[in-house]
Each structure stands twice: as C-alpha cells, then as structure tokens.
Amino acid sequence: MSTVKLTVNGKAVSVDVEDRTLLVHLLRDHLNLTGTHVGCDTSQCGACVVHIDGRAVKSCTILAGQADGASVTTIEGLAKGDELHPMQAAFRDNHGLQCGYCTPGMIMSAVDIVQRHGGQLDEATVRHELEGNICRCTGYHNIVKAVLDAAGRMKVAQAAE
Incomplete structure (x- = not known):
C-alpha cells in the first residue's frame, strides 16, 4: 500500500491504495468521481481522459502513484457550480x-x-x-x-x- 497525495478538482486528497491501482480506479472507487469512465481497459477509447497538471491523459494508462503530487481535473471539476464549462x-x-x-x-x-x-x-x-x-x-x-x-x-x- 502507498499513500497518494494529489489535488483533485481543486481539493487536496490523500488516499491509501495498492501500488498497482490505476488512476481511473482511484478516482472512481476511492473518490467516487464516476464521471471518468472505463470503456475498454486497453487505452483505446478515451472514455477515461482527465487532465493531469493541465494536460489530457488517459487515466487507465497511469498508476495512481505516478500522479502523486499532481493536480488532477475530472469532468466533475470543469463546471463552476451550476455554470457549465x-x-x-x-x-x-x-x-x-x-x-x-x-x-x-x-x-x-x-x-x-x-x-x-x-x-x-x-x-x-x-x-x-x-x-x-x-x-x-x-x-x-x-x-x-x-x-x-x-x-x-x-x-x-x-x-x-
């Protein structure tokens, strides 16, 4: 187990996950941010794209530990309250x-x-x-x-x- 500390949608989080946990699963299973989807398990479809430090990344291709210290934005973090991006x-x-x-x-x-x-x-x-x-x-x-x-x-x- 490792502790991963990152900023998700502007909020600091710290999560204990197994070393083999993918970022998409940290987001969905540990933080309940289910807008990021798992579509293919082969990095082909792009349903899992999030922004890491401002760049689009397929979150099924990166281990949660690789995002340690990063700023992650998910689809839930784009809107400002009720105002859509x-x-x-x-x-x-x-x-x-x-x-x-x-x-x-x-x-x-x-x-x-x-x-x-x-x-x-x-x-x-x-x-x-x-x-x-x-x-x-x-x-x-x-x-x-x-x-x-x-x-x-x-x-x-x-x-x-």
Whole structure:
C-alpha cells in the first residue's frame, strides 16, 4: 500500500491504495468521481481522459502513484457550480452526445485540444486530434461542431477574465 497525495478538482486528497491501482480506479472507487469512465481497459477509447497538471491523459494508462503530487481535473471539476464549462455547454447545445458514455472523456480531450491550439481550429484538426476517443453512437459530426463552437466560447470566457 502507498499513500497518494494529489489535488483533485481543486481539493487536496490523500488516499491509501495498492501500488498497482490505476488512476481511473482511484478516482472512481476511492473518490467516487464516476464521471471518468472505463470503456475498454486497453487505452483505446478515451472514455477515461482527465487532465493531469493541465494536460489530457488517459487515466487507465497511469498508476495512481505516478500522479502523486499532481493536480488532477475530472469532468466533475470543469463546471463552476451550476455554470457549465463552455465545452460542456457547447456539447449540450450542439447535441454532441447520444448515450453519453464517451462524453466525459471526449469533453476533457476537447478542452485540451482547444487550449493547445489557442482556439485556432478547423474541422480537420479537431477530427485528427479526437482520433484517440471513440464514440460508438455518433458520426462525430455534432461532436466536431461542439468543439468548434466551444473554441469560440472559451476565447470569449478567457477574454472576460
């Protein structure tokens, strides 16, 4: 057993876990943050994407101990109270989800994409960047629309800060 100390969604936590515990299981099973999904157990689908120190990471590919001392943001940490993050609002407004299983990981990846590209995105870039996230319900059209819409919303929100 090891004690893992990290900041999750802005709150300091300390959790005793077995050394082989994956970050996704620490989040889901120990912290009850079930928005981060386990979709494939092979790091193919992207349903488990979270941000570690501001970068998108598939949480099924990292041991909890590797995140010791890091800042982790999950889908539950994006909204500010009842106010959705611009990406969450864009997914809702553009019907960028169907069953919703991939949605948390898709949103977390999309936020990272927009931040890395400074909001300068086109459809081809979004489609290429989302290749690591699988949605079995949609043709990705509305997901791409949502990401492009959110890029503009995130620029406006950033300018207002």
